[in-house]
Amino acid sequence: xxxxHIENLSVHAGSVELLAPISLTVQKGERLTILGQTGSGKSxxxxxxxxxxxxxxxxxxxxxxxxxxxxxxxxxxxxxxxISMLPQEPWNSLDPLMGAKQQLAQTYxxxxxxxxxxxxxxxxYTLALQGLQESGHKxxxxxxGGMAQRVAIACxxxxxxxxxxxxxxxxxxDVSRRDQVxxxxxxxxxxxALITITHDVAVARQIGGRMMVIKSGELLxxxxxEDILNAPQHPFTKALIDADPVNWADEIRDMRHGEPLxxxxxxxxxxxxxxxxxxxxxxxxxxxxxxxxGDSGCGKSTLxxxxxxxxxxxxxxxxxxxxxxxxxxxxxxxxxxxxxSSAVSLRTLLNDMVSLHNIDRSRIAPxxxxxxxxxxxxxxxxxxxSGGELQRFCMLRALLLDxxxxxxxxxxxxxxxxxxxxxxxLLVDVAKQNGCAVMLVSHDPAMIHKRCDRVxxx
Numbered sequence: 009x010x011x012x013h014i015e016n017l018s019v020h021a022g023s024v025e026l027l028a029p030i031s032l033t034v035q036k037g038e039r040l041t042i043l044g045q046t047g048s049g050k051s052x053x054x055x056x057x058x059x060x061x062x063x064x065x066x067x068x069x070x071x072x073x074x075x076x077x078x079x080x081x082x083x084x085x086x087x088x089x090x091i092s093m094l095p096q097e098p099w100n101s102l103d104p105l106m107g108a109k110q111q112l113a114q115t116y117x118x119x120x121x122x123x124x125x126x127x128x129x130x131x132x133y134t135l136a137l138q139g140l141q142e143s144g145h146k147x148x149x150x151x152x153g154g155m156a157q158r159v160a161i162a163c164x165x166x167x168x169x170x171x172x173x174x175x176x177x178x179x180x181x182d183v184s185r186r187d188q189v190x191x192x193x194x195x196x197x198x199x200x201a202l203i204t205i206t207h208d209v210a211v212a213r214q215i216g217g218r219m220m221v222i223k224s225g226e227l228l229x230x231x232x233x234e235d236i237l238n239a240p241q242h243p244f245t246k247a248l249i250d251a252d253p254v255n256w257a258d259e260i261r262d263m264r265h266g267e268p269l270x271x272x273x274x275x276x277x278x279x280x281x282x283x284x285x286x287x288x289x290x291x292x293x294x295x296x297x298x299x300x301x302g303d304s305g306c307g308k309s310t311l312x313x314x315x316x317x318x319x320x321x322x323x324x325x326x327x328x329x330x331x332x333x334x335x336x337x338x339x340x341x342x343x344x345x346x347x348x349s350s351a352v353s354l355r356t357l358l359n360d361m362v363s364l365h366n367i368d369r370s371r372i373a374p375x376x377x378x379x380x381x382x383x384x385x386x387x388x389x390x391x392x393x394s395g396g397e398l399q400r401f402c403m404l405r406a407l408l409l410d411x412x413x414x415x416x417x418x419x420x421x422x423x424x425x426x427x428x429x430x431x432x433x434l435l436v437d438v439a440k441q442n443g444c445a446v447m448l449v450s451h452d453p454a455m456i457h458k459r460c461d462r463v464x465x466x
Contacts, residue, residue: 009036009074009075010033010034010072010075011034011036011073011074011171011200011201012032012033012034012071012073012091012171012203013033013071013075014030014031014032014033014056014057014069014070014071014072015031015069015070015072016029016031016068016069016070017029017031017056017057017067017068017069017070017071018030018068018069019052019053019056019061019065019066019067020065020066020067020068021064021388024384025225026049026052026065026225027052027056027225028049028225028227029069030053030222030227032220034171034201034203035201036199037198037200037201038202038217039194039197039202039204039215039216039217039218040201040202040203040204040217040218040219041203041204041205041206041212041216041217041218041219041220041233042203042204042205042219042220042222043206043207043209043212043219043221043222043245044207044221044222044223045207045222045223045224045244045424045426045427046207046380046396046422046423046424046427047393047394047397048223048224048225048394049222049224049394050175050205051095051175051176051205051394051395052065052394053205054093054173054175054203054205055093056071057071057173057203058083058087058091058173059078059080059081059082059083060080060093064388064389064392065392067080071083073086073091073171074090088115088167088169089120089167089168089169090169090170091169091171091172092164092165092167092169092171092172092173093164093172093174093175094161094164094173094175094177095160095175096175096176096179096205096394096395096422097343097345098148098153098156098157098159098160098343099156099343099345099346100345101160101164102148102159102160102163104147104149105147106147107144107145107146107147108140108143108144108145108146108148108151109128109131109144111159111163112130112131112134112144112159112162112163112166113127113128113130114127115163116130116131116166119167119168120166120167130166131144134162134166135159135162138159138162139158139185140158140159143155143305150279151305152304152305152306152309153180153304153309153342153343153417153418154180154185154304154451155304157179157180158181158185158189161174161177161189161193165192165193165196168196169200170196170197170199170200170201171200171201171202171203172193172196172197172200172201172202172203173203173205174193174202174203174204174205175205176207176208176395176422177189177190177204177206177211178190178206179418179422180304180342180418180421180451181304182303182451183451185304186208186211190211190214190215194215202215207396207424209237209248209252209425212233212237213233213234213237215233216233217232218231218232218233219231219232219233219237221236221240221244221245223244228244229241229242229245247426248424248425248426249425251424251425251426251428252425253425253428253429253452253454253458256429256454256458258458261461263461265293265294265295265296265461266293266295266296266443268291268293268294268329269292269294269328269329269330269413269445270291270292270315270326270327270328270329270413270445271290271291271325271326271329272288272289272290272291272324272326272327273289273324273325273327274287274288274289274323274324274325275287275288275289275314275321275323275324275325275326276288276321276322276323276324277307277311277314277319277321277322278307278310278322279310279319281322283322283323284306284307284310284466285302285306285307285310285311285466286323287324288311288324288464288466290464292447293445294412294444295439295440295442295443295444295445296439296445296446296461296462297435297436297448297459297460297461298445298446298447298448298460298462299447299448299449299460299462299463299464300447300448300463300464300466301449301450301451301453301456301463301464301466302465302466307466308449309342309449311415311447311466312339312415312417312447312449314326315415315447316339316413316415317337318339330412332412332413335365335409336409336410336411336412336413337411337413338406338409338413338415339406339414339416339417340399340402340403340406340414340417340419341417342417342418342449344395344399344401344422345390345395348390348401348402349390350389350390350391351389352389353386353387353388353389354385354388354390354393354401355386355387357405358372358401358404358405361405361408361409362408365409367408367409371408372404372408375404375407375408376404378430378434379400379404379434380400380427380431381397381400381401385397385401394422395422396422396423396424396427399419399421399422399423400423400427400431403419403431403434403435407438410442410444411444412443412444413444413445413446413447414435414444414445414447415446416435416446416447416448416449417449418449418451419431419435419448419449420432420455421450421451432448432458433459435448435459448460
């Protein structure tokens with residue numbers, strides 16, 4: 009029995025075709041991985057199958073779930089128990105006012121049908137399995153990106169749905185957590201089906217099964233995952249695989265840096281009375297690119313917020329050696345949807361910033377080209393673009409402000425390897441050319457090694 013069958017399914021924004029007609033069938037016990045370029049329509053395909061696309065987008069074509077032809081409204085009856093989706097952004101799938109344990113327990117109770125007491129026990133067990141036993145009381149805004157990702161995964165799987173659609177399920181996770189999540193997804197879907205959307209070649213190798221490669225909304229290649237990854241037929245597929253950070257060239261770095269920008273002495277960071285990292289001592293210089301690494305929840309994002317004055321330090325001293333205005337001390341947020349309003353178009357947001365800070369508009373088009381952003385994309389709001397496109401739009405805004413300090417929190421986690429290589433190099437070039445100090449957070453040790461002058465481990 010086919011669990012999912014789509015025929016000529018396409019997605020449109022007005023008259024613009026975002027995803028070209030595509031057909032596929034997923035049988036019971038099958039694993040399908042969709043690999044592709046950032047902004048190629050991978051997430052749109054998953055949302056179109058689920059029937060939860062933004063209202064600004066429309067679909068054409070047929071969708072069958074469990075051999076039943078169903079429209080978008082009828083598909084809602086399948087959600088949770090028969091088909092479940094892990095969206096790319098955990099903040100979009102979790103209740104912002106409810107603790108992690110409460111959300112998970114409600115899913116076990118209301119979707120899986122467990123008693124209230126059993127649901128509480130299941131939630132405790134699952135959180136412990138995810139290494140989150142001490143964080144069950146926290147809301148999503150109190151969790152790190154990786155921790156929120158794990159809570160969202162747990163909630164998506166708690167209903168016991170045999171068919172899982174996982175959209176970039178391992179972004180922001182270190183290697184050990186990544187492998188654990190992949191194992192969980194594969195185990196739960198053994199009696200059903202698993203569709204995984206990813207740009208991570210290592211994850212695609214782990215999952216195996218069948219693979220589809222998509223670029224610019226079009227299917228380029230389809231077949232056995234192992235065959236495609238070992239002997240890609242399309243030039244783009246080969247370029248995507250070759251662009252993995254471990255294959256990036258080692259470049260000779262100019263280790264000459266400018267004057268000190270920020271000095272930190274015996275710094276303790278955390279939330280409330282809970283310290284996440286202690287006794288930090290370092291100095292950032294103009295034009296320096298410093299990597300920040302550590303396990304999920306160790307305080308990497310909190311370090312950036314503390315250096316920028318968003319959070320108060322729990323102890324120690326931070327000294328700025330520059331009188332640059334506040335708007336030149338910038339942060340690229342790990343979750344771009346938290347930094348961009350969906351109420352208006354991206355063009356409106358960009359125009360507002362340009363007008364507020366008297367930015368030369370002639371700088372916009374060349375920088376957009378460097379970031380791989382089209383002008384048409386600005387006509388959509390944040391819900392009508394991919395996570396990777398939104399991430400690059402946030403970079404566009406930050407770089408137009410000529411920052412003296414840029415805390416880049418997982419700035420390439422939603423980008424395919426080709427775009428990741430280009431964008432991370434752009435950040436390095438901006439740092440060196442403009443004397444901007446960059447702190448680069450990533451769970452990818454290869455990228456940190458290739459792009460950073462030195463590394464701070466929390």
